Amino acid sequence: MTRLALLRFAAMGAAVALAIAAGPAVRAADTAGSQPLVIAGQVASTCQMSPATQGPGNLNVAFSAAGGGASQLAVNLMVDPSTARTQSVVGVVQFQVLCTGAHTLKVTSASGGLVNTTTTTTAGGFSTRADYSLQAAWAGASRSLTTSGSAASLDLSGADSASGALTVTVTVPSGEGPLVAGAYQDVISIDLSAN
């Protein structure tokens, strides 16, 4: 019995040895493990604009906030009482603007001038429109145009983030006209959107 038992041990030992020889090499120790994580977030381009405030350098004009984002520049004395020609007017309005990325900004004159809303009748060399210079400055850029009777826009769009004051200046030169009596008006709109 003992001899048989020894043979069995011997046989098992051989089997183990064969198994080790036939199997893969003992795997090297894995002494390190690592897991990378990517943390990511997006910030969309966004724009904010404050209500209008009166800017510096106004002449012959009164600023008022009309509420709901609207404001008004009312000319004090539009024409020279002796010639019916325009008096000099400078109206400056500012908006605090912040855009976190690319954005579109347009300043548009709807009527292309100060247009008589009372009458369209012109006679004797009198005019129903007073053209003016529209200037806008924003984020280091400045654009301007002179109205000529049709809607016109200034494009101050930007490809990057920007913040600060958007300054819109309306300048009516002296001597235009003579003008037909009545109320004159234009609407300047500021369109700001994030791209």
Place this chain on the structure above:
Amino acid sequence: MNRLAWTSLGLSLSFAAGAAAAQQAAPPTVSVSGQAARLCRIGAPKVQVGSAVNLGAVDGQTINISSLADSATLSTKAISFDIDFDALCNFSHAVQLSSDRGGLWRVATGAASSATFADGVPYHATLVWAGTQSTLEASAASVAPKTQVLDVNSPAGGALVVQFRVDSGATDKGAGVPLAAGTYQDTLTVTLGPQ
């Protein structure tokens, strides 16, 4: 079963037996020895969604923030979530938590932002493991790697937790500064290995 287990550790057997069982002074002996390899393992990340704040989609090893910027302040919105890893090290070891960029930084797509806008978001990542913890402060001081090492002087196994936190309004340009639009990203790597 036990034999199979021993072979995986690198089993060696030796045998001793008398020439004849009947005359042997002592029974045959079998000496068994093995060597347990040094192992460190870390499993795939599991984000604890239930307790998370401001967490977006988790895609494999990419964790997306839901809203990096607050829509009202345009600055950083608070973030909080925990990530679990099944981990094991059977010897005294170290856990390393490393950030590739030292903060969540905007992936540059053009000119750097002005001082008015932030490009980086600081965060804290606290490693909780084997009854102790250590915090990596990714302060977004500069775009540079940052590493925190936790030495553990014993084997350990179980849940390794990384607590990821972003404070409300935290930016590289100071508290409450608006974030420039874009994609913000960092890679956080957890590594277990020898000290």
